[in-house]
Amino acid sequence: MAPSGLILLFYFVFYAFLAGMFCLTMWVMLQTLDENIPTYQDRVPSPGLVIRPHAAEISFNRSDPTNYNQYTQHLHNFLQNYNDSVQERNDLCLVGEYTDQDAEPVKKVCQFKRSLLRQCSGLSDSSFGYAEGKPCIIIKMNRVIGLKPQGDPFINCTAKKNSPLQIRYFPSEGRLDKMFFPYYGKNTHADYVQPLVAVQLLLSKEDLNVEQTVECRVEGSNLRNNDERDKALGRVTFRVLVSE
Secondary structure, X not given: OOHHHHHHHHHXXXXXXXXXXXXXXXXXXXXXXXXXXXXXXXXXXXXXXXXXXXXXXXXXXXXXXXXXXXXHHHHHHHHHHHOHHHHOOOEOOOOOOOOOOOOOOOOOOEOOOHHHHHHHXXXXXXXXXXXXXXXXXXXXXXXXXXXXXXXXXXXXXXXXXXXXXXXXXXXXXXXXXXXXXXXXXXXXOOOOOOXXXXXEEOOXXXXXXXXXXXEEEEEEEOOOOOOXXXXXXXXXXXXXXXXX
């Protein structure tokens, strides 16, 4: 065999060996991973909060439905999975107790019916209060696999202004019941839905045409809500401007 052929053969065998070693290393590493639980999920110590409609600033004229239709349609779309007819297929769980299912291959899902949001459900009032100038904002907590918040977590919202802003919570007192925890991941907990809290801003005539900055936090538990380096942990801030 010519010297050039020997060199090509050497490099072919050499790179084939490297490729084989790489594939073997990846295969061994993948055997150590759990497809349902992230290995380094401790990087998210506490969940963040998000709002629906998904907007940092909600601005509309209450007298013009075309001004707020985008917000109400977003809420209707978001709540489809929470419709009572859908949730009745899920399980009734023990209120105030964790739903531990470590040994179960397929996890049951606890009911959270849309009707629990009452005036903010969009069922009795399809405008979610926007037509009255008393808009509903829905708050949910991001999913974190294995999270079991201690205490009795609830959502508390305050307006950043001198005079207090009246706020109504659904379910009562903004509770996030422990029966919805822990979450086991999308593979084994496929139909899981987070518990929701709806807040209705009861804006007075004096509050109209004035931008309201509202901050909501999860309180009553060990979940962090005051980390200045990550202001998304355990809290969310949004602005609302309702005009006549």
